[in-house]
Amino acid sequence: MAAMNVIDLHCDALLKLWERNGEISFADSAELDVNKERLLQGGVKVQCFAIYTNADMKAEHRFQAALDQIHYFYKDVLGNNPQMKQIREWSDFDRLEDGQVGAMLTLEGVEPIGSDLKKLHILYQLGVRAVGLTWNNANLAADGVLEPRNAGLTTFGKEIIQFHNEHKILTDVSHLSETSFWETLEIAKYPIASHSNAKAVCSNPRNLTDEQAKAMFAKGANVHVVYCPMFVKEEGEATIADMIRHIDHFCALGGVRHIGLGSDFDGITNKVVGLEHAGTTQNLINELLKHYSEEEVRGFAGENFLRNRPV
Numbered sequence: 481m482a483a484m485n486v487i488d489l490h491c492d493a494l495l496k497l498w499e500r501n502g503e504i505s506f507a508d509s510a511e512l513d514v515n516k517e518r519l520l521q522g523g524v525k526v527q528c529f530a531i532y533t534n535a536d537m538k539a540e541h542r543f544q545a546a547l548d549q550i551h552y553f554y555k556d557v558l559g560n561n562p563q564m565k566q567i568r569e570w571s572d573f574d575r576l577e578d579g580q581v582g583a584m585l586t587l588e589g590v591e592p593i594g595s596d597l598k599k600l601h602i603l604y605q606l607g608v609r610a611v612g613l614t615w616n617n618a619n620l621a622a623d624g625v626l627e628p629r630n631a632g633l634t635t636f637g638k639e640i641i642q643f644h645n646e647h648k649i650l651t652d653v654s655h656l657s658e659t660s661f662w663e664t665l666e667i668a669k670y671p672i673a674s675h676s677n678a679k680a681v682c683s684n685p686r687n688l689t690d691e692q693a694k695a696m697f698a699k700g701a702n703v704h705v706v707y708c709p710m711f712v713k714e715e716g717e718a719t720i721a722d723m724i725r726h727i728d729h730f731c732a733l734g735g736v737r738h739i740g741l742g743s744d745f746d747g748i749t750n751k752v753v754g755l756e757h758a759g760t761t762q763n764l765i766n767e768l769l770k771h772y773s774e775e776e777v778r779g780f781a782g783e784n785f786l787r788n789r790p791v
Contacts, residue, residue: 483523484765487573487782488514488758489610489674489704489740490586490654492747494529497552498545506556513745513757516561519581522761525782526567526582528610528674529553531603532747533592535617543599546592550585550606557583568607570648570789586674589615589624589655590640597639604647610674611644612652613637613660616686622664623657625685632659638667645669648790653696654706654742655686665695670790675706675742678729684711690733697735702788704742705730709750718752720767727768727780736776740785 493514497506508517519527531549533542558564565576567584576582585607593599600611613633614624621637623630633641641664644651651668653661654676665671673696679687688696688703696703705726709718712726730739745758754763768777779787 483762484778484781485525486523486741486761486765487526487785488524488745488761489528489672489742489785490530490588490706490747491527491743491745491758492530492532492588493557493745494549494553495532496746497556498549502552502556505560507561513743515758516564516581518757518759520563520579521759522757523765524581524758524761525576526573526584527758528584528586528742529557530586530588530747531592531608532588532615535615537591539591539594542592543594546587546603550603553583553585553607566607567609570609570791573786573789584609586610586612586650586652588612588652589619590621591615591619595620595636597636597643600640600643604649608649610650610652610672611640612655612674613640613664614655614657616655622660624655624660625657627657630657630659632657632663638663641668650674650790653692658689658692661692662695665699671696671699671701673701673703673742675704675708675744677705677711677726681726681729682710682712682714684714686711693730693735694733697733697738700738700788702738702740702785703730703735704740704785707743707745707752707755708748709752712752718750720752720754720764723752723755723764724767724771728771737779737784738788739780740782741780
């Protein structure tokens with residue numbers, strides 16, 4: 481069977497390119513879990529590239545760091561690789577030709593925009609199409625999942641989500657505190673979890689409770705399972721079988737048509753055995769085919785996302 485086309489909602493390759501000042505090749509550098517060669521090898525048809533600024537970075541440097549990462553997206557991911565095609569419109573997914581790989585910008589935490597919504601508009605103009613309000617900490621928009629007070633959205637956070645709704649930008653709930661999550665789900669037209677697993681299977685605070693997952697599915701929103709071992713299994717080596725336990729659990733909650741993939745490659749150091757980089761993606765697909773129908777696995781691989789994307 482030919483490789484099944486995969487849509488991966490999250491990787492941090494831009495962070496690595498930025499940290500190395502673009503001195504590594506996106507085409508084939510072994511330092512990158514996600515490079516062009518590995519995307520083609522793994523049957524990844526669309527890769528989302530997150531813009532992320534480190535938690536210890538000074539506020540005044542963050543927007544420039546975001547712009548620098550976008551620079552490497554245009555120069556290194558797209559510029560030297562004609563097979564890579566930017567996704568700017570939701571219909572662009574349908575225009576990808578054989579041998580082409582779609583690339584879409586996302587933002588992991590709105591820290592780079594400070595309190596200035598104009599900066600989010602600039603990032604949108606540059607191609608950002610999914611935005612998580614927080615990383616794990618609190619910021620001017622919302623509390624993240626590791627903020628002990630577990631507060632919700634600020635007025636500014638609600639304005640950001642309204643901007644997303646008006647521009648058909650996905651609002652990513654993966655790093656939100658529980659209160660922020662529920663407030664976001666009330667007002668976001670296009671919620672998504674780009675890289676989150678099931679808390680009932682692995683109790684890491686970054687994972688979603690059953691109530692959260694069921695609420696996402698009821699709203700028609702996708703949850704994209706993540707390959708980060710600490711979100712897959714509490715102790716010991718994480719395997720593809722452990723990954724599938726999360727998919728099984730989400731399916732039991734009614735999510736069979738709302739599950740996707742969000743690897744977190746280049747943002748993780750430890751790897752699930754058999755899922756070491758983008759080129760190994762079909763190992764997960766092949767294992768899923770032993771447990772689910774081809775139609776269901778095509779859904780997990782990307783068709784659920786395509787069916788539930790904004791129109």
